[in-house]
Amino acid sequence: MTTIAVYGEKIGTNAIEVAFNVEAVAAAINHDAAQLQAWVEARRAATGRQVHENARYGYKRVGISSEDELAAFLDAWRELTTPVAVANPRPARTTGGFISVPFYVEGNGSKTFFAPALKHPKGYQVGRKGEEQYISDYWEALAFLKGMASPAFRRPNGNGNRGIVTCQPGNAEDVSLRYLQEQLAQTDAAGGHRG
8 A cells, every 4th residue: 555655747836746645654653644634734835835636545745846845845754753753742953952943034134033922822823825824832833834945924023013924945043942942931821922
């Protein structure tokens, strides 16, 4: 039984499409099928590509059209299948107590990092405009953004309005894990959001 298939011909504008037999893949990597389905949907939302699913097989597909999208997809796959990531929802790519966090460069040159303080009462608002979603857990929202070639999230602007920003590919820096955990605790203590 095929668990994952890669298609590269007659698939529209995508360079490749990766198709998942969700039940079989979930069993193979010791994951819950519903969680894997959500992971596939998050990867699809991250690239925003139309896919051409074959109704006969019902495999869920992710369209990929660039090297950046492929790299982000492979990073997300490594996180999903690394045993540490299964036991701990925090993104696996840490370096000596630091974790890579995307940032947006504001018009004045300052950086707005995707930090716990950006939580909205409904959760962290992430995804491209028109395809946004709320994710209640910071670490899951961060993992979602890291799966995007150009991470996009909402943050309050100078007037306090929550505007969407799109980071340039590769705009991420290591941030102290302790700092993020402290800010997350403060955000939770403030009733789920700050400001």
